Amino acid sequence: MIYLLAGNPNVGKSTFFNFMTQSHVHVGNYSGVTVEKRVHHVKHYEGANLVDLPGTYNVSPASEDEGVVTYSLLNESYKGIVNIIDSTHLRRNLHLTIQLLELGVPSLLVFNLKDALRNNGYVVDIDKIKDSLKVNAISISARERHNEDQQQIALEMQNLRITKSLELDYHPIIKWGVQRIHDLLRYDVIQVKKKWLALQILEGNEGIFKFLNLVKEDKIREVVKEVEEKIIAEKVAFSLKGAIFNTRRAFIDKLVKDSLIKVEEKEHSKYFNQKIDRIITHPKFGIPIFFTIMLVIYQVSFGKFLGVGSLLTNYFDILWNDYLVFYLGEALDFLGITGFMYGLLIDGVMGGVGGILVFLPQIVVLFFMLAIIEGTGYMSRVAIVMDRFLSKFGFNGKSIVPIITGFGCSVPAIMATRTISDKKERILTILTIPFVSCSARLPIYGLFVSLFFNEYRAVIILGIYLLGIIVTLLSAKLLNLSYFKGTGSKFLLEVPPYRVPQLRTITYQAFEKARRFVKKAGTFILVGSIILWLLSNIGMDGININPEDSFLSNFAGFIAPIFRPLGFGDWQATSSLISGFLAKEVVVSSLNILYVGDIAAGFTALSALTYIVFASLYVPCISTVATIRSETGSNKWTLFSVIYPFFVAYLVALIVKLIFGIFI
Amino acid sequence: MNVTDLKIDEKAKIVSLKKIGQIFNKRLMDLGIYESATVVMLNKLSSNRLYVIEVDDIEICLRKEDAEKIEVRK
Numbered sequence A: 001m002i003y004l005l006a007g008n009p010n011v012g013k014s015t016f017f018n019f020m021t022q023s024h025v026h027v028g029n030y031s032g033v034t035v036e037k038r039v040h041h042v043k044h045y046e047g048a049n050l051v052d053l054p055g056t057y058n059v060s061p062a063s064e065d066e067g068v069v070t071y072s073l074l075n076e077s078y079k080g081i082v083n084i085i086d087s088t089h090l091r092r093n094l095h096l097t098i099q100l101l102e103l104g105v106p107s108l109l110v111f112n113l114k115d116a117l118r119n120n121g122y123v124v125d126i127d128k129i130k131d132s133l134k135v136n137a138i139s140i141s142a143r144e145r146h147n148e149d150q151q152q153i154a155l156e157m158q159n160l161r162i163t164k165s166l167e168l169d170y171h172p173i174i175k176w177g178v179q180r181i182h183d184l185l186r187y188d189v190i191q192v193k194k195k196w197l198a199l200q201i202l203e204g205n206e207g208i209f210k211f212l213n214l215v216k217e218d219k220i221r222e223v224v225k226e227v228e229e230k231i232i233a234e235k236v237a238f239s240l241k242g243a244i245f246n247t248r249r250a251f252i253d254k255l256v257k258d259s260l261i262k263v264e265e266k267e268h269s270k271y272f273n274q275k276i277d278r279i280i281t282h283p284k285f286g287i288p289i290f291f292t293i294m295l296v297i298y299q300v301s302f303g304k305f306l307g308v309g310s311l312l313t314n315y316f317d318i319l320w321n322d323y324l325v326f327y328l329g330e331a332l333d334f335l336g337i338t339g340f341m342y343g344l345l346i347d348g349v350m351g352g353v354g355g356i357l358v359f360l361p362q363i364v365v366l367f368f369m370l371a372i373i374e375g376t377g378y379m380s381r382v383a384i385v386m387d388r389f390l391s392k393f394g395f396n397g398k399s400i401v402p403i404i405t406g407f408g409c410s411v412p413a414i415m416a417t418r419t420i421s422d423k424k425e426r427i428l429t430i431l432t433i434p435f436v437s438c439s440a441r442l443p444i445y446g447l448f449v450s451l452f453f454n455e456y457r458a459v460i461i462l463g464i465y466l467l468g469i470i471v472t473l474l475s476a477k478l479l480n481l482s483y484f485k486g487t488g489s490k491f492l493l494e495v496p497p498y499r500v501p502q503l504r505t506i507t508y509q510a511f512e513k514a515r516r517f518v519k520k521a522g523t524f525i526l527v528g529s530i531i532l533w534l535l536s537n538i539g540m541d542g543i544n545i546n547p548e549d550s551f552l553s554n555f556a557g558f559i560a561p562i563f564r565p566l567g568f569g570d571w572q573a574t575s576s577l578i579s580g581f582l583a584k585e586v587v588v589s590s591l592n593i594l595y596v597g598d599i600a601a602g603f604t605a606l607s608a609l610t611y612i613v614f615a616s617l618y619v620p621c622i623s624t625v626a627t628i629r630s631e632t633g634s635n636k637w638t639l640f641s642v643i644y645p646f647f648v649a650y651l652v653a654l655i656v657k658l659i660f661g662i663f664i
Numbered sequence B: 001m002n003v004t005d006l007k008i009d010e011k012a013k014i015v016s017l018k019k020i021g022q023i024f025n026k027r028l029m030d031l032g033i034y035e036s037a038t039v040v041m042l043n044k045l046s047s048n049r050l051y052v053i054e055v056d057d058i059e060i061c062l063r064k065e066d067a068e069k070i071e072v073r074k
Helices: A013-021 A064-075 A086-102 A112-118 A126-135 A149-158 A172-187 A192-203 A206-210 A217-233 A239-261 A273-279 A288-304 A309-332 A338-357 A360-376 A379-393 A399-403 A409-421 A423-434 A439-452 A455-483 A503-537 A553-566 A571-579 A585-594 A603-618 A624-634 A633-661 B022-030
Strands: A002-007 A040-041 A049-052 A080-085 A107-112 A121-126 A137-138 A260-262 A492-494 B011-016 B038-045 B050-055 B058-062 B071-073
Touching: A002 A086, A002 A126, A013 A040, A013 A049, A013 A149, A040 A080, A040 A121, A049 A172, A049 A192, A064 A126, A064 A206, A064 A409, A080 A086, A080 A149, A086 A107, A086 A112, A086 A239, A086 B058, A107 A126, A107 A149, A112 A121, A126 A137, A126 A239, A137 A149, A137 A492, A172 A192, A192 A206, A192 A217, A217 A239, A239 A260, A239 A309, A239 A603, A239 B022, A273 A288, A273 A379, A273 B038, A288 A309, A288 A360, A288 A379, A288 A455, A309 A338, A309 A360, A338 A439, A338 A503, A338 A585, A360 A439, A360 A503, A379 A399, A379 A455, A379 A492, A379 B058, A399 A423, A399 A439, A409 A423, A409 A624, A423 A455, A423 A624, A423 A633, A439 A455, A439 A503, A439 A603, A455 A603, A455 A633, A492 B022, A503 A553, A503 A571, A503 A585, A553 A571, A553 A603, A553 A633, A571 A585, A571 A603, A603 A633, A624 A633
Parallel strands: A002 A049, A002 A080, A080 A107, A107 A137
Antiparallel strands: A040 A049, A121 A260, A492 B058, B011 B038, B011 B071, B038 B050, B050 B058
16 A cells, blocks of 8 residues: 655655654755655554655646656555645645645645744644545654654554545636646546646646646647636736636635634744854855864864864774784684685785775764754755855756765765756756765775875865865856856745754764665675776786786776876776776775785875875766766766766866975 | 845735746745735845745745845835
């Protein structure tokens, strides 16, 4: 049995989903976080599954992401809809509710954020709602995770009323239009109510034409045009959509007046938000504040001073190399395993995987702190602060979400661009996201700064991140001036209130990052390390050869000279970059394996710097390229996304070499 | 007058959204911003380049060039 979970963005839908299904998804303060389709088992309700739909204000889609909702309503076979509503923003939320109830599917309305509403001095009269709308309804606070709520919801879901579709008293012209479209739909076999379809079509839901191949599509479009003209001619409203909207709003106004009850007089003050916002988004101080916060975060993760992350990484390193690897070596000696197999296990597997795993603590600390920042609502303010810049470079206001996601991983970041409705702006964002430094590249920076720039760790790593952002912006500008002319025009951002982040959500996010990181180390990187070690130890003359005669050395040595101008033209450094195409962490594993632990010998401070700059910008990893292919649907742009960054990386690394060559 | 002429904490009624393009108009409507709604100016940010306004119970942030197209009457 399938139930669909629908609701506006930022109403705690993901929190509710986690709560009801006892399984986590990413929870954030942004619209567009829920991108993939998620289906999970409902607690206390055997055999029921909940599908988490993307947050939407309206059934008719404004972007590809929101199109999923219309698609699911039309094509999924489901037993009912669970509509989650933010009780503190009833008027806006109920627009979606009305549209869902018009569909006439058994529904449960969940009024979330009961506690926040109570803090404002109000409660929702659930009986009144049930009575007026003839549906099941419940008021809860998903954040508090009450067990009784969980059981009550499961029970309500099992006993949904057979709902009659809600009928509002629309203007006679609209009713006439609905009837005419309804008649034209009789040629189609459709599983949802045709009256509802007709109204959605009048509202401008293009998704219906896209997902259903209507026989009389042209005729229907003519009717829509005719109705729109009549509405305007008779001065009912300024647009057809507006006319429908007005009727719904009037209905909602009455509903809210009847069922939102004031229980306590509270000073509803926005003073605090206003004041903080004005400081945080100050035209002069806003950006320095942002960078100070970032510097503190990077300092705690990677720095020497305050460096919790580095400290933990040091301990982890000792544990891994001095104990685990040491005793494994002893054990292999004891078993009489030496030579080739010993090398493969100790230098290949343990060296390759260990080289990555030691960075785990730093990554956990970094993402723990970023999750705190995200949970407070500060990121929307960053979007405000950054808007001036982003718009100058041709980004859509919504690009900020994918860009910030990109610091974690480019793959979900590219998927998050689905919320951008303009196709060109979307591709522009997709093509530039890989320059944002993802967490997989962190070990590369971590490795080199600890070897060559011990004193300036946090500064150099933050610098590399900034460089990534600058390249992202300049690339966007370049594309904006050439192919994607005139993008980046609109900015509309919902400003969420400041919230105290939930420890549960934050720790979960950090551990989820850790889990994926370890999983990747145990699969991709493990296999990559083994292959790499084998290739570097097998050659034309067989096994147990001088690595200089290996297959890898011969192959990479052929390419290596092109990197000579950048200062790292040996075959080890080159092979590591090639293998980094699998996953960026593999660069570190490879370096560990190929230089057999002594990476410092292969680089100078300057070539180390150009190497991390090049590695931070060059060709995206294979998963990213695959995602770009599937999201753009274009071979041309996919090819571009591979070739373009290579040249950019080369150029930037060369510039860095020339500039820093003076100092170092 | 348009929204940007309001002082902070000042209220007004939206009289016309006609100057705004269709797609953007739909987005505003999705958020609950419509003709005849009451709008409150909450904050002016980034040297009056960005405006935080409240309509019904929702707060949104707009750029100056878009906010100017929202005509209001006190």
